[in-house]
Amino acid sequence: MSAPDLELTGPVPSPAHRPLHQELVVTLYGLYGAGGMLPVSALVAMLADLGVDGQAARSTISRLKAKGILRSRKHDGVAGYTLSPDVLDLFRADDQRIFAPERSKPGDPWSLVVFSVPEAERNRRYELKAELTSLGFGFVAAGVAIAPSTVMGQAMGRLAERGLDGYAEYFSGDYLKSGDIRALVPQWWDLGSLDRQYEDFLEDYAGLADYWERRTAGGGPLPASEHRLAFATYVPLLTLWRKFPYRDPNLPLEYLPEGWKAPRAKQAFLTLHRILCDPAATYAGELLDARN
Incomplete structure (x- = not known):
């Protein structure tokens, strides 16, 4: 303009x-x-x-x-x-x-949220995934979300506020497999x-x-x-x-x-x-x- x-x-x-x-x-x-x-x-x-x-x-x-x-x-x-x-x-x-x-910087640890929601509560599964997506998480696989470690504290607080933390477990770790992680990021x-x-x-x-x-x-x-x-x-x-x-x-x-x-x-x-x-x-x- x-x-x-x-x-x-x-x-x-x-x-x-x-x-x-x-x-x-x-x-x-x-x-x-x-x-x-x-x-x-x-x-x-x-x-x-x-x-x-x-x-x-x-x-x-x-x-x-x-x-x-x-x-x-x-x-x-x-x-x-x-x-x-x-x-x-x-x-x-x-x-x-x-x-x-x-x-985040190369070599920094990753945050992982592993979650499982019963089929009878599928609306809560959708809500949980939406909350994680809104915080910048990607998804490595079904029930496994990943993000830089900088956002884990906020994610834990947000899921607790929404009553969703009972479906989730939280981990911090490194990527150990050899290869170019840059090629994997667009998949997540x-x-x-x-x-x-x-x-x-x-x-x-x-x-x-x-x-x-x-x-x-x-x-x-x-x-x-x-x-x-x-x-x-x-x-x-x-x-x-x-x-x-x-x-x-x-x-x-x-x-x-x-x-x-x-x-x-x-x-x-x-x-x-x-x-x-x-x-x-x-x-x-x-x-x-x-x-x-």
Whole structure:
């Protein structure tokens, strides 16, 4: 997307990559809810700046309320919602993996989760596999999941919270068979799909990172007139990026295909975060002040 397009239409992902409305709401609460309430009018106004019309915004809020993700609350006579504490805690726990993920090194031990779920509880088996996948695990065989050792603590905690640890045993170990482990990694993880997702991200945001770097080349802050644009760029950016540190197991680069796009995508994200985070927060604060 070119700079003139940005100024005319606002920098949003292509329709194929755009975050779901519900995902945007969770991001807004995680960023600007401060653990408290967002007035309905402020939430609807923020979503409008993200390209979500009023009717769609209210439908999304209703669905999230029905699921227990949003909870009704009034403060000084103003109606609003708070984010479920569990969801808010998960959002805040993302910070380490989003901004400073730990990449494993060749020779580091592997984490193994060996699990067995009775056929009568197949839904729990699906849930367990989904949780492990969301934490970056691959699968060596049926009932055997593998990941770098850096994620084992979080995996054990997540499965315990979900009541799934009774089906699993946890191990740490080395790969002892001779041969090139790089040839095995694509069998355990769907690296092709993940690389295409990074490519989609770069398609939307690499040009934006260059654009905003040029806009701030002098080192000064963004003018207030661009805070709304910063907000409309930053919220979808973070919403999309939050998924990658979990999908990506952060394997050693030596184990990954040539031309792996994750480092370029991460650089684009960090560039945009550095430039846009504060002005986006300033704009969101102005919307909240106007409705409190």
